[in-house]
Amino acid sequence: xxxxxxxxxxxxxxxxxxxxxxxxxxxxxxxxxxxxxxxxxxxxxxxxxxxxxxxxxxxxxxxxxxxxxxxxxxxxxxxxxxxxxxxxxxxxxxxxxxxxxxxxxxxxxxxxxxxxxxxxxxxxxxxxxxxxxxxxxxxxxxxxxxxxxxxxxxxxxxxxxxxxxxxxxxxxxxxxxxxxxxxxxxxxxxxxxxxxxxxxxxxxxxxxxxxxxxxxxxxxxxxxxxxxxxxxxxxxxxxxxxxxxxxxxxxxxxxxxxxxxxxxxxxxxxxxxxxxxxxxxxxxxxxxxxxxxxxxxxxxxxxxxxxxxxxxxxxxxxxxxxxxxxxxxxxxxxxxxxxxxxxxxxxxxxxxxxxxxxxxxxxxxxxxxxxxxxxxxxxxxxxxxxxxxxxxxxxxxxxxxxxxxxxxxxxxxxxxxxxxxxxxxxxxxxxxxxxxxxxxxxxxxxxxxxxxxxxxxxxxxxxxxxxxxxxxxxxxxxxxxxxxxxxxxxxxxxxxxxxxxxxxxxxxxxxxxxxx
Numbered sequence: 001x002x003x004x005x006x007x008x009x010x011x012x013x014x015x016x017x018x019x020x021x022x023x024x025x026x027x028x029x030x031x032x033x034x035x036x037x038x039x040x041x042x043x044x045x046x047x048x049x050x051x052x053x054x055x056x057x058x059x060x061x062x063x064x065x066x067x068x069x070x071x072x073x074x075x076x077x078x079x080x081x082x083x084x085x086x087x088x089x090x091x092x093x094x095x096x097x098x099x100x101x102x103x104x105x106x107x108x109x110x111x112x113x114x115x116x117x118x119x120x121x122x123x124x125x126x127x128x129x130x131x132x133x134x135x136x137x138x139x140x141x142x143x144x145x146x147x148x149x150x151x152x153x154x155x156x157x158x159x160x161x162x163x164x165x166x167x168x169x170x171x172x173x174x175x176x177x178x179x180x181x182x183x184x185x186x187x188x189x190x191x192x193x194x195x196x197x198x199x200x201x202x203x204x205x206x207x208x209x210x211x212x213x214x215x216x217x218x219x220x221x222x223x224x225x226x227x228x229x230x231x232x233x234x235x236x237x238x239x240x241x242x243x244x245x246x247x248x249x250x251x252x253x254x255x256x257x258x259x260x261x262x263x264x265x266x267x268x269x270x271x272x273x274x275x276x277x278x279x280x281x282x283x284x285x286x287x288x289x290x291x292x293x294x295x296x297x298x299x300x301x302x303x304x305x306x307x308x309x310x311x312x313x314x315x316x317x318x319x320x321x322x323x324x325x326x327x328x329x330x331x332x333x334x335x336x337x338x339x340x341x342x343x344x345x346x347x348x349x350x351x352x353x354x355x356x357x358x359x360x361x362x363x364x365x366x367x368x369x370x371x372x373x374x375x376x377x378x379x380x381x382x383x384x385x386x387x388x389x390x391x392x393x394x395x396x397x398x399x400x401x402x403x404x405x406x407x408x409x410x411x412x413x414x415x416x417x418x419x420x421x422x423x424x425x426x427x428x429x430x431x432x433x434x435x436x437x438x439x440x441x442x443x444x445x446x447x448x449x450x451x452x453x454x455x456x457x458x459x460x461x462x463x464x465x466x467x468x469x470x471x472x473x474x475x476x477x478x479x480x481x482x483x484x485x486x487x488x489x490x491x492x493x494x495x496x497x498x499x500x501x502x503x504x505x506x507x508x509x510x511x512x513x514x515x516x
Contacts, residue, residue, distance in 0.1 A: 004039070004041060005041075007039075008032065008035050008036050008039060008041065009032070011035050012028065012031045012032045012035050015031050015035065016028065016031055019031075026071065026073065029046075029071065030070065030071065032046070033046035049069060049070065049071060049074075049075055052075055053069070053075070063078075064078055102124075102128065106121040106122075106124050106125045106128075107121070107125065109121040110122055110125070116147065117147065120143060120144065120147055123143075124140045124143070124144070127139070127140060128140070159173070159177070163176075164176070165177060194225070194228060195221040195222065195225040195228060196222075198221060198228070198237070213240055213243070214240070216374050216377075216378070217233075217236060217237065217240060219378075219426065220233065220378060220382065220384070221233075223384075223426075223443060224382065224384070227382055230382070232381050232382070233381075233382075355367045357416070357430070357431040359409055359412055359413055359416070359431075360412050360413055360415070360416030360431050360437075361413070361416055361417075361420070362416045362419065362420065362429045362430050362431050362437070363428060363429065363430035363431070364430065364431065365430065365431065365432055365433060367430060368428070368430035368432065368438055368440070371428045371430070371440055372388075372440060372489060372493075373489075375428075375440055375442050376483075376489045378442070379483055379484075384442060384443060385442075385443065385444075385445065385482065385483050385484050386440060386441060386442040386443065386444075386482075386483050387440075387441040387444060387445070387446060387448075387449035387480055387481065387482050387483065388438065388439075388440060388441075388480070388481050388483075388492050388493055388495075388496040389438070389439040389440075389441060389449060389452070389453050389478060389479070389480050389496065390432070390436065390437075390438055390478065390479040390480075390496045390497055390499070390500040391419070391436070391437045391438070391439065391453070391456070391476055391477075391478050391500075392435060392436045392437075392476065392477050392478075392500055392504070393411070393412075393415065393435040393436075393474060393475075393476050394474075394475045394476060394477055394504070394508040394509060395508075396408065396411075396434070396435040399411065399472060399474070403467055403470070403472060406467075407467040407468075407472065408435075410465075410467055411465055411467075411472065411474055412431075412435060414463070414465060415437070415460060415474075415476075416429075416431070416437075418456065418459055418460060418463065419437060419439065419456065422452075422455065422456055422459060423439060423452075424441075426442055426443065427439060427440065427441055427442070428440040428442075438496075439453075445482060446480060446481075446482040446485070446513070447516070449480050449482070450480050450511055450513060450514075450515045450516075451515060453478040453480055453511045454478075454511045454515045456476075456478070457475075457476050457477075457478055457509065457510070457511055460474055460475065460476050461474070461475050461476075461509060475508060475509035476509065477500060477503035477504050477508050477509065477510060477511075477512075478499075478500065478503060478510075478511040478512070479496045479497060479498065479499030479500030479501070479502070479503055479511075479512050480496060480499055480511065480512070480513060481493075481495035481496040481499060499512040499513065500512070
């Protein structure tokens with residue numbers, strides 16, 4: 001036995017050196033007991049902790065094992081901690097804190113979007129408020145154990161089909177679902193894609209009278225694709241298609257009628273040619289009969305030669321006559337065709353002149369009224385605001401009296417070019433009368449319209465109007481009004497005219513309202 005003890009001591013010292021442990025009583029005792037246990041030697045000193053633990057209550061034994069109490073010092077520390085925790089005052093405080101914490105947890109759980117959890121949390125709070133004893137706590141604990149044991153969250157898997165959703169946090173889950181639903185219901189991208197396609201499908205049309213209606217719908221779709229979702233624009237498109245089909249049918253019928261008339265005219269001319277060549281036909285038949293009547297065996301060479309020359313002369317005469325008549329008729333047809341082309345060109349120019357001022361090349365007053373009706377309809381239906389800008393050249397009568405009307409025409413024409421250059425593509429510029437112009441500015445507010453008008457005023461003021469090597473100073477006054485500030489379109493125009501009057505009364509060469 002002594003030799004075994006010596007071997008255990010020797011092995012323990014070697015193990016301390018291998019593990020680089022300091023040779024202290026605690027380290028030595030721990031290693032010694034471990035080596036002895038490995039060798040199967042039971043040492044009474046190594047069984048002290050187990051003997052002491054065996055005398056304790058079962059709960060204390062299990063708690064000591066959980067804390068891995070391995071030696072006497074650790075056992076004393078364990079007992080000291082237990083004695084400190086058994087302080088009645090401290091225990092009461094701890095229990096009170098735990099109850100309060102439980103209430104706060106239950107209050108938080110009562111806010112969760114789970115009906116069974118809310119009901120159980122409310123019932124638990126009521127029991128804790130009324131009775132706080134071991135039986136109540138055990139009952140509450142069992143109820144919550146049943147809830148956890150029976151809780152089934154398989155319904156959450158239904159969300160997987162919608163896309164990536166964070167199911168670890170309720171707020172994140174709701175936000176993810178909201179984003180997915182919002183993305184699914186966001187039709188703006190679809191409208192932006194469909195709008196050009198719808199415009200393209202509406203564009204081909206035989207009836208040119210539909211171009212103005214098409215321009216109105218195209219403008220609305222390009223600037224506000226989302227209006228495709230409104231019933232009003234859908235009805236407009238349906239009415240446009242229905243009207244275009246009717247007008248296209250009418251246009252085709254008119255063109256077919258014109259073709260029928262032309263074919264009848266050609267048929268009449270062909271019949272006339274046939275009738276006019278009836279005599280030639282009889283002559284040709286006579287010539288053929290003469291050829292058949294030539295007897296080459298009996299007639300002399302001189303008589304045959306004379307008959308052939310006569311037939312050739314007759315053929316040449318008849319052919320020449322027919323050709324001359326056909327040339328004459330062809331010339332008549334060409335003259336008629338040229339005249340029709342001239343009339344079509346004159347009609348196109350007349351239509352253009354009805355819409356465009358001949359001098360300034362901006363819209364006429366009649367075209368202005370049509371455009372005002374169009375933007376007013378867009379305002380009423382879709383609340384697309386617009387502004388009216390009246391622009392009048394200052395002291396224009398003096399310019400005409402001083403430099404002549406030809407100089408005045410040059411200035412008006414140049415001002416028209418300036419207005420066309422500095423206005424947007426969607427703006428509509430027209431000559432309202434004399435030296436007065438009107439600009440329709442859709443889709444902008446009063447402040448932006450005033451900035452535009454003041455910019456044009458400065459350009460005209462600084463522009464070098466030169467007539468016969470002499471510079472003419474030209475200024476302009478402007479009046480602006482905004483549609484949404486008035487009840488009717490007539491009031492908008494009247495308000496812009498009043499602003500123009502105020503600009504002239506204030507000294508001219510300015511914009512009213514004044515820019516900020």
